[in-house]
Amino acid sequence: xxxxxxxxxxxxxxxxxxxxxxxxxxxxxxxxxxxxxxxxxxxxxxxxxxxxxxxxxxxxxxxxxxxxxxxxxxxxxxxxxxxxxxxxxxxxxxxxxxxxxxxxxxxxxxxxxxxxxxxxxxxxxxxxxxxxxxxxxxxxxxxxxxxxxxxxxxxxxxxxxxxxxxxxxxxxxxxxxxxxxxxxxxxxxxxxxxxxxxxxxxxxxxxxxxxxxxxxxxxxxxxxxxxxxxxxxxxxxxxxxxxxxxxxxxxxxxxxxxxxxxxxxxxxxxxxxxxxxxxxxxxxxxxxxxxxxxxxxxxxxxxxxxxxxxxxxxxxxxxxxxxxxxxxxxxxxxxxxxxxxxxxxxxxxxxxxxxxxxxxxxxxxxxxxxxxxxxxxxxxxxxxxxxxxxxxxxxxxxxxxxxxxxxxxxxxxxxxxxxxxxxxxxxxxxxxxxxxxxxxxxxxxxxxxxxxxxxxxxxxxxxxxxxxxxxxxxxxxxxxxxxxxxxxxxxxxxxxxxxxxxxx
Amino acid sequence: xxxxxxxxxxxxxxxxxxxxxxxxxxxxxxxxxxxxxxxxxxxxxxxxxxxxxxxxxxxxxxxxxxxxxxxxxxxxxxxxxxxxxxxxxxxxxxxxxxxxxxxxxxxxxxxxxxxxxxxxxxxxxxxxxxxxxxxxxxxxxxxxxxxxxxxxxxxxxxxxxxxxxxxxxxxxxxxxxxxxxxxxxxxxxxxxxxxxxxxxxxxxxxxxxxxxxxxxxxxxxxxxxxxxxxxxxxxxxxxxxxxxxxxxxxxxxxxxxxxxxxxxxxxxxxxxxxxxxxxxxxxxxxxxxxxxxxxxxxxxxxxxxxxxxxxxxxxxxxxxxxx
Numbered sequence: 001x002x003x004x005x006x007x008x009x010x011x012x013x014x015x016x017x018x019x020x021x022x023x024x025x026x027x028x029x030x031x032x033x034x035x036x037x038x039x040x041x042x043x044x045x046x047x048x049x050x051x052x053x054x055x056x057x058x059x060x061x062x063x064x065x066x067x068x069x070x071x072x073x074x075x076x077x078x079x080x081x082x083x084x085x086x087x088x089x090x091x092x093x094x095x096x097x098x099x100x101x102x103x104x105x106x107x108x109x110x111x112x113x114x115x116x117x118x119x120x121x122x123x124x125x126x127x128x129x130x131x132x133x134x135x136x137x138x139x140x141x142x143x144x145x146x147x148x149x150x151x152x153x154x155x156x157x158x159x160x161x162x163x164x165x166x167x168x169x170x171x172x173x174x175x176x177x178x179x180x181x182x183x184x185x186x187x188x189x190x191x192x193x194x195x196x197x198x199x200x201x202x203x204x205x206x207x208x209x210x211x212x213x214x215x216x217x218x219x220x221x222x223x224x225x226x227x228x229x230x231x232x233x234x235x236x237x238x239x240x241x242x243x244x245x246x247x248x249x250x251x252x253x254x255x256x257x258x259x260x261x262x263x264x265x266x267x268x269x270x271x272x273x274x275x276x277x278x279x280x281x282x283x284x285x286x287x288x289x290x291x292x293x294x295x296x297x298x299x300x301x302x303x304x305x306x307x308x309x310x311x312x313x314x315x316x317x318x319x320x321x322x323x324x325x326x327x328x329x330x331x332x333x334x335x336x337x338x339x340x341x342x343x344x345x346x347x348x349x350x351x352x353x354x355x356x357x358x359x360x361x362x363x364x365x366x367x368x369x370x371x372x373x374x375x376x377x378x379x380x381x382x383x384x385x386x387x388x389x390x391x392x393x394x395x396x397x398x399x400x401x402x403x404x405x406x407x408x409x410x411x412x413x414x415x416x417x418x419x420x421x422x423x424x425x426x427x428x429x430x431x432x433x434x435x436x437x438x439x440x441x442x443x444x445x446x447x448x449x450x451x452x453x454x455x456x457x458x459x460x461x462x463x464x465x466x467x468x469x470x471x472x473x474x475x476x477x478x479x480x481x482x483x484x485x486x487x488x489x490x491x492x493x494x495x496x497x498x499x500x501x502x503x504x
Numbered sequence: 505x506x507x508x509x510x511x512x513x514x515x516x517x518x519x520x521x522x523x524x525x526x527x528x529x530x531x532x533x534x535x536x537x538x539x540x541x542x543x544x545x546x547x548x549x550x551x552x553x554x555x556x557x558x559x560x561x562x563x564x565x566x567x568x569x570x571x572x573x574x575x576x577x578x579x580x581x582x583x584x585x586x587x588x589x590x591x592x593x594x595x596x597x598x599x600x601x602x603x604x605x606x607x608x609x610x611x612x613x614x615x616x617x618x619x620x621x622x623x624x625x626x627x628x629x630x631x632x633x634x635x636x637x638x639x640x641x642x643x644x645x646x647x648x649x650x651x652x653x654x655x656x657x658x659x660x661x662x663x664x665x666x667x668x669x670x671x672x673x674x675x676x677x678x679x680x681x682x683x684x685x686x687x688x689x690x691x692x693x694x695x696x697x698x699x700x701x702x703x704x705x706x707x708x709x710x711x712x713x714x715x716x717x718x719x720x721x722x723x724x725x726x727x728x729x730x731x732x733x734x735x736x737x738x739x740x741x742x743x744x745x746x747x748x749x750x751x752x753x754x755x756x757x758x759x760x761x762x763x764x765x766x767x768x769x770x771x772x773x774x775x776x777x778x779x780x781x782x783x784x785x786x787x788x789x790x791x792x793x794x795x796x797x798x799x800x801x802x803x804x805x806x807x808x809x810x811x812x813x814x815x816x817x818x819x820x821x822x823x824x825x826x827x
Contacts, residue, residue, distance in 0.1 A: 044547040044574070048560035051789050141704030185689050187666045189612075196615075199581060279698050280691065333701055334717050335694045342548030342694075349553060352792040356717025420575055421582055460691070467688055468660055468705070 001128075008368035012376065017060040020053075021373060024064020025380045029388065031065070032072020035082045035209050035407075035414045039069025043343045047350065055351045059370045060377075062347055066340055067119060067377045070283075070320045071385060074111040078104060078312070079396035080407045082213035086204050087283030087319040089449050090291045092212055094304065094311030101307050104396035105251040105389065110309045111316040112385040113258065114265040116378050118317030121269035122276060122324035123374040126331075133325070134332035137277045139481060142464035147482035148278075149458035151489045152285060155292040157447045167447045170438060174451025175458070177202055184460040185467070197423035202431075204284075206415045206424040207452055210431025211445055213411050218436045221404050246397040248390060253309075261313035264294040268314040272321025277328045279337035283319050284453045288446065290318025296492065305444075324374060330355050331367075534772055538569040540596045541759070542587050544580030544604050550711065550795065551757065554627060555599050557789045557797070558759075562780025566773065580604045581614070588616055588762050594769035598760040601630070602810075603668045605760065606817045611667065616762075618814050623806035624774040625759040627781075628796035630711045631731035632673045632753060633738065635724045637700050645728040645747040648707065652683035660705040661685040662696040669755040670709040672820055673730040677744065677751045679823065700724060712737045713794035730754070737794055753816070756809045774803050 011017070028039045042065050050058040073085030078095035091111060098107035125133065140148070157167040180191045181201025192198040268290035275286035294314030295304040304311045327344065329335040334356030336342035345355045353363045360367050415428045438445060462476075469475025477483055541555050552574065559570040575583030584604060590596035598605075598621070605621045608614065634648075642648045642659075652659055663671040666689055678684065688705060690696045696708040697715070701723060712735040718724045719738060726741040730753045734743055744751050759777060761770050780786060781800045790797035 040547070044552075047547075047553070048556045048789075051560070051785075051792075138698065138702035141699055141702055143704075185666075187689075196581065196585070200576070279694060329698070333697065333723070334714070335697050335701075336548065337694070339546065339548065342546070346548045346553050349793045350789065354717045357721035357723060358717050419582075420573055420586070423582070464688055464690075467686060470686075 004364060004368050005372060008365050009372055011056045011365060012060075012369035012372035014056065016054075017056045017369075017373065018376070020057045020060035021064040021377050021380055022384070024061040024066075025068035025377060025384050026064075028065040028068020028070075029072035029075070029381075029384065030068075032069035032084050032088075033075040033392075035076050035084050035213060035411050037414050037417060038073070038085045039065045040339055040343060041418070042069075043340070043347070047343070047346055050347045051350045055353075055366050056369050056373070058347065058351065059366070060373050062344065063370070063373050063377045064380065066344075067320075067323060067374075067381050068384075070119070070323055071112060071115045071316075071381055073319075074115065074312075074316050075108065075392050078107045078111060079392065080213065080403065081216045082407060082411060083208055085283075086208055086453070087287055087322075088316075089208055089212065089284055089453075090287035090315035090446065091312055091319065093291070093315070093446050094306070094308045095315075096216075097305065097307035098309065098312065099307075099396055102246060102397075103251050103307065105248055105393040106253045106257065106309060107307075107312055108389045108393055108396075109253040110258070110261055110312045112382065112389065113253075114261065114268060114313035114317035115320040116382045116385075117265050118269040118272050118319070118321035119323045119381075120375065120378050122273040122321040123371070123378070124324070125273050125277075126324035126327055126374070127371045130328045130331055133274075133277050134328045137279065137329060138333075140278055141479075142461040142468065143476060143479045144481045144485075145278075145281075146458060146461035146465055146476065147479070147485035148281070149454045149461060151485040152289045152292070153447075153451065153454065153458070154489045155296075155492065156288050156450045163444060166443050170443045170445070171447035171451035174448040174453075175455035177207065177448075178452045178455030179459065184456060185463050197426075201456075202427050202452075203419055203421070203424050204453065205418045206428035207431045208449060209411050209415055210428040211435040211449060213407060214428060214432025215435025215439055215445075217404050217408050217411075218432055219439065246394075248393055251393065257309060261309050264290075264298065264310040264314035265317040267294045267297065268317025268319075269321045272318035273325045275318075276322030276325035277337070279329045279335050280457065282338060282453070283322045285450075286322050287315045287319040288450045288453075290314045290321075291446075331359055332357065334359070534567060534594055534769060534776075536568050537593075537595050538571055539566060539594070539773075540571050540573050541599050542573050542575055542583045542596060543599050544575055544583030545600075546576045547574045550630075550713065550793075551599060551601070553793045554757065554790075554795045554797070557786055557793070557795065558599075558777055558780060560789070561783050561786035562777045565779040566776035581608065581612075584614075584616070587760075588620070590762070592762060592764035592766070594761055594765045594773050597624075597773065598762075599627075599758070600760070601669055601755050601757050602813050602817065603665070603755075605758075606810075606814050607667050607672070607821070610818060610821050620763045621760045621810075622763045622765065622770055623758040623760050623810040624770050624803050625777050626801040626806035626809055627757045627759065628800070629731075629754040629756050629809075630669065630796075631729050631735045632670050632709050632755065633712050633715070633726050633729045633735065633741065634674075634707055634709050635700065635715055635719070635726045636707050637703060638722055638725050640706065640725075642706065643725055643727065645742070645744060645749070648727065649681055649683055649749075652685060656684040657686060659685045659707060660688050662688045662690050662699050662705045662708040664690055664692045664696065667821070669753075670711070672817070673751060673753040674709060675820060675824065676753060677730075677749060680749055680751050697724075716794070736796070756806075756813060758806055758810060770803065774806075778802055 031037045073088030074091045076082045076084035077088040077092035081096035083089040083092045095107050157171040183190050189199045271290040272286040275281045291314050295301045326338045326341045329337040330341045336345045348355050415424050543555050545551050555572045559572050563570045587596050587598045609618050636642050693710045693714050699705045700708045716737050719726050726738050729743045732752050
């Protein structure tokens with residue numbers, strides 16, 4: 001295998017290929033940073049050109065865009081509390097809080113380093129143990145998927161310490177919102193109140209950006225609601241004074257701080273790599289699950305949600321660690337496990353390579369060159385990110401008076417651009433109102449988003465299991481993997497309830 | 505200093521405009537605004553690849569840029585709505601299989617009728633194919649029918665959305681043979697394949713190009729094709745007709761305009777897309793993607809196959825007890 005990698009390096013490290021990787025990463029970071037736009041859109045637009053490029057160059061460009069986009073999403077999440085991509089939703093929880101405390105540079109650097117570490121781990125797994133991991137991923141059928149979804153929901157909902165009931169309640173709201181649209185089994189419309197625009201359900205991007213970003217914009221900008229948001233306005237005033245005196249030299253990520261985030265980064269890398277290899281599970285789930293587990297195993301779990309660098313590191317590493325492993329089902333069985341993998345699959349097809357078990361054996365050299373490019377793109381991401389972050393940190397500290405309208409407009413334009421849908425813009429605004437309401441009643445927002453993201457998958461998996469089991473609930477505990485997840489969920493709850501009791 | 509240049513530019517613009525007007529005077533015609541191909545599916549699938557091959561090759565023949573717009577919203581209905589609402593000038597066209605334009609229109613409350621869509625290019629016919637895991641007891645059409653007759657309702661069959669082009673053939677076969685299977689809807693071909701390979705379900709249906717690689721590597725066996733003739737990419741797999749079951753349900757992939765677009769523009773679009781697809785580059789791209797673009801047909805064929813498919817879907821839907 002190593003000699004194959006050396007052979008492929010002539011192809012992978014051709015100057016033009018390196019140039020395309022560089023271009024791709026730059027484009028990806030920029031697009032990822034704009035809410036609503038993502039690397040996926042750029043990849044879709046560039047698909048026909050893939051046919052005219054040398055495969056190694058085309059791969060370099062697409063890989064660069066993909067990796068840059070994964071990290072870029074965290075820039076807007078940290079700077080403005082707007083997840084630039086769905087995967088960055090978990091990053092925004094602590095990232096934005098850290099920025100509000102005047103530490104955008106620390107937060108952004110943590111995100112960059114954890115993103116690169118998570119991503120590299122995942123790439124190495126893809127290169128060296130793709131086949132065994134793919135076999136494990138196949139053992140996940142509907143029954144196992146439902147157990148996984150249930151486990152992650154319990155994990156996240158129970159996160160918000162002292163607010164478990166509220167956490168579960170908003171998670172339920174998220175699942176309810178996700179049920180609008182088409183019934184996944186019969187295809188019938190439901191909960192649409194007769195509005196044809198809702199018959200396909202609410203899209204993820206407007207809900208996500210609405211809940212996080214629009215609610216933030218409204219809270220910061222609203223004078224009419226001043227009395228109600230008095231407490232929040234005090235924070236804004238405090239923050240404004242912070243912005244005045246922002247000195248980037250005082251906001252450097254120190255070595256001990258970096259080292260303290262490493263455990264969270266490793267948890268994220270492991271969880272992200274595994275979740276990424278499961279077809280259909282997705283980056284957002286990986287990020288939230290990493291975040292939940294990192295908090296459970298942290299020495300300072302109370303800082304999570306208040307600007308914890310560990311929180312940022314786990315979420316961002318979990319999100320980026322799906323990057324390499326999402327290709328595992330594609331390479332092993334030709335199954336695109338995510339939207340990005342589907343686009344890469346299409347690119348392979350246009351280059352005359354059929355995704356699937358014969359992909360590697362038929363195109364050994366180019367696939368190994370792709371492996372090298374995956375790793376190299378992480379380096380470019382690191383260097384380019386390092387160079388750009390000081391500028392992004394300063395942008396993050398621009399006065400809200402200028403920032404709020406800009407974020408608002410970007411959110412609307414980006415939402416429209418994601419699906420070319422006006423309905424989505426309305427959903428965005430309504431989600432914003434919902435976000436403001438929930439925040440005023442001090443509900444945590446993360447469980448809602450997770451409920452919304454995994455609701456459809458969980459429902460589908462549950463109902464598929466029931467169909468396969470002929471309507472008998474006991475089908476849910478016929479799989480050892482599923483039983484394992486249920487036991488782990490109960491153990492976690494028990495463990496931390498006891499730990500909480502011991503503390504008080 | 506800049507004024508004379510501005511004047512020249514203006515003059516040439518006026519000239520160009522009048523020339524355009526002169527050309528256009530003998531009937532409605534495509535202008536130079538970009539054309540949008542709306543595709544009611546997500547990016548990266550077979551339809552998307554084909555749409556992008558058209559965009560890359562037909563632009564020079566249609567005289568303007570072609571953009572591909574993916575509008576999967578509202579189960580694809582948003583894309584159809586967008587095309588239906590657009591100015592009827594031929595600059596917003598639709599590319600879809602029959603489930604969007606025919607099945608959904610017949611089974612749901614839509615603001616248009618099946619006849620409101622004007623098919624202008626018949627790109628290819630997809631052949632729905634049934635497959636199983638290579639070590640499954642079922643390895644042929646006859647195995648399947650026998651086992652299903654021996655234990656009705658015991659075999660789980662994964663298909664994409666209900667009534668989609670990889671589900672209707674199963675419904676027809678069950679009506680023809682009287683066998684019963686458990687119908688399991690999935691998110692699409694990828695999820696069906698995962699469940700088959702993981703041994704979670706017994707049978708699945710998909711389109712040949714997506715399983716060729718798995719068939720060749722011996723992971724899955726394709727047991728039968730719902731088509732009049734075998735698939736080019738899976739030449740060893742028999743059709744259901746060969747096995748003695750008279751069920752065939754090919755799925756045409758068509759380009760449409762909305763019916764209100766003038767006839768001349770429909771003709772012009774149909775011709776420029778076909779010319780573009782006949783080019784060497786387009787054919788080479790189609791070959792690599794197994795898109796089946798070797799025998800692209802114009803409006804007559806598109807209309808005929810659209811009408812025939814509508815009749816068949818109408819029959820199946822009528823025979824189902826939909827509420």
